[in-house]
Amino acid sequence: MLKVKDLVIEPRGVKKAVVSNASFEVREKEIHVILGPNGSGKSTLAYSVMGLGGYKPISGSITFMEKDITNLSVTERAKLGITLAWQEPVRFEGITVSDYIKAGMSNRDESAVDHALSLVELDSKKFKKRFVDNSLSGGERKRVELAAVVAMEPKLMILDEPDSGLDVIVYDELYQLLDNIRNEVNSSVLLITHREESGEVADSATLIWEGKTILSGRFPIVMHKYCTMARREDKCRKKPCLMKY
Amino acid sequence: MQEKTLPHEILESAEKVGFDIDPMVAPDAPKLLLNFNKVVAVKDAPGLILKSKEIDDGIVADIIVTKGVKIKYPLHLCFGMVAQTGIQEIVARFIIEDGAEVLMLAHCSFPNACDLVHKMEAKIAVGKGAKFLYEERHYHGENSGASVYPTFEADIGEGSYFKTVFSLVQGTVGKVNINANIYAQKDAKIEMITKAYGKSDKDKVMIRDAVFLEGNNSRGTIRMRAAARGGGEVFMEGITEGNAPGATGHVDCKEIIQGFGSTARATPLVRVTDEMARITHEAAVGRVNQKELDTLMARGLTEEEAVDMIVKGML
Numbered sequence: 001m002l003k004v005k006d007l008v009i010e011p012r013g014v015k016k017a018v019v020s021n022a023s024f025e026v027r028e029k030e031i032h033v034i035l036g037p038n039g040s041g042k043s044t045l046a047y048s049v050m051g052l053g054g055y056k057p058i059s060g061s062i063t064f065m066e067k068d069i070t071n072l073s074v075t076e077r078a079k080l081g082i083t084l085a086w087q088e089p090v091r092f093e094g095i096t097v098s099d100y101i102k103a104g105m106s107n108r109d110e111s112a113v114d115h116a117l118s119l120v121e122l123d124s125k126k127f128k129k130r131f132v133d134n135s136l137s138g139g140e141r142k143r144v145e146l147a148a149v150v151a152m153e154p155k156l157m158i159l160d161e162p163d164s165g166l167d168v169i170v171y172d173e174l175y176q177l178l179d180n181i182r183n184e185v186n187s188s189v190l191l192i193t194h195r196e197e198s199g200e201v202a203d204s205a206t207l208i209w210e211g212k213t214i215l216s217g218r219f220p221i222v223m224h225k226y227c228t229m230a231r232r233e234d235k236c237r238k239k240p241c242l243m244k245y
Numbered sequence: 246m247q248e249k250t251l252p253h254e255i256l257e258s259a260e261k262v263g264f265d266i267d268p269m270v271a272p273d274a275p276k277l278l279l280n281f282n283k284v285v286a287v288k289d290a291p292g293l294i295l296k297s298k299e300i301d302d303g304i305v306a307d308i309i310v311t312k313g314v315k316i317k318y319p320l321h322l323c324f325g326m327v328a329q330t331g332i333q334e335i336v337a338r339f340i341i342e343d344g345a346e347v348l349m350l351a352h353c354s355f356p357n358a359c360d361l362v363h364k365m366e367a368k369i370a371v372g373k374g375a376k377f378l379y380e381e382r383h384y385h386g387e388n389s390g391a392s393v394y395p396t397f398e399a400d401i402g403e404g405s406y407f408k409t410v411f412s413l414v415q416g417t418v419g420k421v422n423i424n425a426n427i428y429a430q431k432d433a434k435i436e437m438i439t440k441a442y443g444k445s446d447k448d449k450v451m452i453r454d455a456v457f458l459e460g461n462n463s464r465g466t467i468r469m470r471a472a473a474r475g476g477g478e479v480f481m482e483g484i485t486e487g488n489a490p491g492a493t494g495h496v497d498c499k500e501i502i503q504g505f506g507s508t509a510r511a512t513p514l515v516r517v518t519d520e521m522a523r524i525t526h527e528a529a530v531g532r533v534n535q536k537e538l539d540t541l542m543a544r545g546l547t548e549e550e551a552v553d554m555i556v557k558g559m560l
Contacts, residue, residue, distance in 0.1 A: 052539050078545035090536040093470075093499075094558035103554065104544030152544060 001188055002026040002049070002156055007060035009041070009048045017058070017211060018044045024206035024216050026156065031182060031189040033198050033219060035226045036208035042192045043087065045208065046160045049190065050084040051077045064156070078104070081155030087164050087192075089145040091133045097144055098128040104152040116151035119181055120144070150181050157181075158190045163198070175201045196223055251278050251285050255325040258354040262382040262415050269321040269350075278323040279304060281333055290316060292345070303334035303364075310345040312372070320347060325354040326361060329390070335365040339379075343372035343402070351381040358391035358419065369399035369407075376406045383413040383421075389447035391419035398426050401433040403460065408436040411452075414560045418448035418477070425453065431460030431489075440470045440560045443477025446506060450477075455484035458492035458522065465494040469511065472556045474503035482512040487522025496526040501533055501556055 002025065009019040019041040026032040036042045047055040049062055051074040062070045069077055083104065092100065101116055102108040114124040120143040130136065132144060142162060149157050163174055179201040182189055191198060198219075205222035207214040207229075215225045226232070256266050268274050270286075277295050278286040282303045289295045292314025297306040310316060326333050341347060355361050371377050385391035401407045407429075413421060418441065429435050435458075441450045450473075456465035467483040485494035498511035513526035533555050541551035 050539075050543055053535075074539060074542040075545060075547050078543050082543075083545075084543045086536070086540065090534065090540050092537060092555065092558055094560070095554065099554075099558075103541060103546060148544065 001028045001065060002190065003061075003063040004045070004049065005061050005063070007045070007048065007057050007062070009044050009055055009057050011044055012054035019048070019057075019208075020211040022060070022208060022211070022213050024213060026188050026190055027204075029182065029186055029188055030203040031178065031191055031201050033191045033193060033202040033205040033222075034208055035194060035205050035222060037194060037230055040208045041211040042194075042208055043160050046084060046158050046190065046192050050074060050082060050158055078152075082158065083149050083152050083154045083156075084158040085142075085145045085149045085160065085162060087161040089141050091136075091141070093131070093133055095132050096128065097130050097132055100132045100144065101148045101151045104148055112151060116147040119150055119184060120147045120177065122147065146177070146181065150185055153185055154187050156188045156190060157185075158192070160192045162191070163193055163195050194226075196227075199223055251323065251325070252280060252327045254327050254356045255280065255323060255352075255354045258325075258356045258384040258416075259323070259352045262352065262384050262412065264350060264352055264382065268318070269323075269352075274318055274321060275316065276321040276323075277306065277308065278321070279325060279335075281326045281328060281331065290318070292316065293320065293347070300334070302332045303336070305336045307338045307340070308349075309340045310342060310347045312342040313344040314342075315346040316348070320349045322349055322351040323354065324351065324363070324365070326363065327357055328361065329357045329359040330361055332362045333364070335363075335367075337365065337367045339367065339369040339377070341369075341371045341375045341377045341405075344374045345372070346376040348378040349380070351379065353381060353383045353393070355391045355393075356384060356386045357388075358386045359388055361391050363391065363393045363395075365395040367395065367397045369397065371399065371401045371405045371407055373402040374404045375402065377401075378408045380410040381412070383411075384416050385413070385419050387416055389417040389419045389445055391417075393419065393421045394423075396424045400428045401430060401435060403430045404432040405430075406434045408438075410438045410440075412440045412560075413450070414440055414442040417445065418443050418450055421450045421452070423452045423454075426455045426457065427465070428457045428459055429463035429465055429492075431463060433460060433463045435463075435465040437465075437467045438470075439468070439481065441479055441481075442471065442556070442560055443473045443479045443507070444475050446476030448473075448477040450479040450481075452480070453482045453484070455486075456494060457486045457488065458494055458524075459488050460492075461489045462491035463489060464492070467494075467496045467513075469496075469498040470500070470559050471509060471511075472501040472503065472560060473507040473509045476504065476506035478508045480508075480510040480512075482514060483526075484514045484516075485524050485526075486515075487517040487519060487524045489519050490521035492519065492522040492524075494524040496524070498526075498528040498530075499559065500530045501559065502531060503533070503552060503556075
């Protein structure tokens with residue numbers, strides 16, 4: 001479904017390539033995890049796949065549903081069925097949760113808004129008329145972002161560290177939620193994270209290290225490689241860890 | 246009660262700015278509706294005194310809520326003019342006596358303005374322990390042909406609450422110059438919200454909202470929101486002075502600018518003369534936040550649709 005090949009990205013205002021050679025593939029209806037340490041270029045890669053202005057690749061290609069989208073705009077990619085949920089979703093003044101969710105829907109039906117909110121376990125009666133501003137907690141804002149993404153019924157959801165800033169206790173809950181959403185929407189998910197817990201729902205993964213693809217394949221194998229390179233085996237006290245996968 | 250017909254153009258423009266006109270024209274609803282210098286409808290209520298006198302270019306009016314009376318339904322005010330040209334002048338006094346409570350919804354409509362001037366001079370006196378909510382929405386037509394010059398002076402008594410919302414976001418602006426001075430006495434609370442949208446090089450907005458916190462523990466917030474596009478100019482100045490112990494205030498200005506030749510200026514001005522007072526401010530002027538744009542475009546909106554949604558939300 002999504003093929004990223006030999007991508008080199010030099011974000012606007014940065015004088016060196018943050019992603020210097022990235023290739024991976026996401027298949028239909030799978031959850032594909034991009035693993036890598038902080039600063040390895042994971043988010044840059046996500047923004048480039050979405051087509052954000054400052055992240056246009058200087059070489060390489062992005063193909064989606066057999067169509068070369070390397071030079072398409074954000075809006076054009078969104079209309080093809082790609083969308084992105086940010087790590088720290090932006091706050092909007094004066095826009096209600098309901099209007100925000102409807103913005104991406106082709107059929108702006110109220111019941112679809114209710115359904116999207118229920119999928120992320122938010123009570124639509126309590127949340128629809130609230131504003132997408134600072135009055136929402138961090139966790140609520142992330143859930144609203146997921147609801148907005150789900151309501152689009154996209155073919156590919158790019159989720160940039162949806163697990164960041166969350167309590168360890170709710171990781172499992174979040175990944176279960178993603179699995180439910182994937183099944184409900186029949187969408188592929190490109191999940192940016194460095195949490196091994198994502199393996200509970202991941203089908204495949206790619207390890208990005210210093211802007212380069214190190215390995216793509218089944219999640220446990222890629223995660224093992226990541227742990228080895230990051231020397232996490234010694235540090236990680238969560239047992240069982242890799243055995244789980 | 247005196248009842249004539251409010252021109253349909255004025256009613257339509259009231260709807261355009263989001264007012265529900267049914268309660269406005271309902272026979273029993275408290276109201277003072279004006280077309281140019283003619284009072285076309287006036288309806289008082291127990292404890293609500295409405296006195297008006299027509300003058301050559303407008304009216305002189307007294308609006309009084311008597312001591313301890315809580316007006317159950319909103320009082321609708323309309324200062325309208327269907328003519329294309331002319332001068333309308335309103336001199337009004339608002340007196341909200343001790344312990345009284347009222348919500349006023351004012352609609353200033355100049356749907357056909359080409360070379361039209363509206364002046365308003367309002368004096369507001371709010372007694373002790375009273376509550377006065379005043380919302381004013383403007384519609385100046387589509388020709389940038391109105392020149393609107395309101396001035397407000399308000400004294401808000403001990404322990405009272407005064408909230409004012411001014412909105413000029415539908416249609417064109419023309420020229421608007423608003424000057425408001427609000428004085429807060431002991432334990433009084435003031436909230437001022439001002440929103441304006443200049444859409445062409447003929448639209449020039451200048452708004453000065455000033456809150457003077459004169460009494461102990463008085464509080465004031467000024468929130469100004471504006472957008473300028475197509476060469477429009479929007480200048481907003483929010484002033485708060487803390488002149489008494491425990492006075493606290495905040496000024497928050499945010500303006501968005503779109504397109505070549507547009508100008509936005511936000512000036513939060515704070516002045517403190519008492520060491521036990523505290524006033525804060527924030528201001529942001531510039532283009533639409535890129536992350537907000539990217540987020541909405543990632544939902545399939547075009548850049549223009551995304552900007553429109555963000556500006557409408559802010560205003």
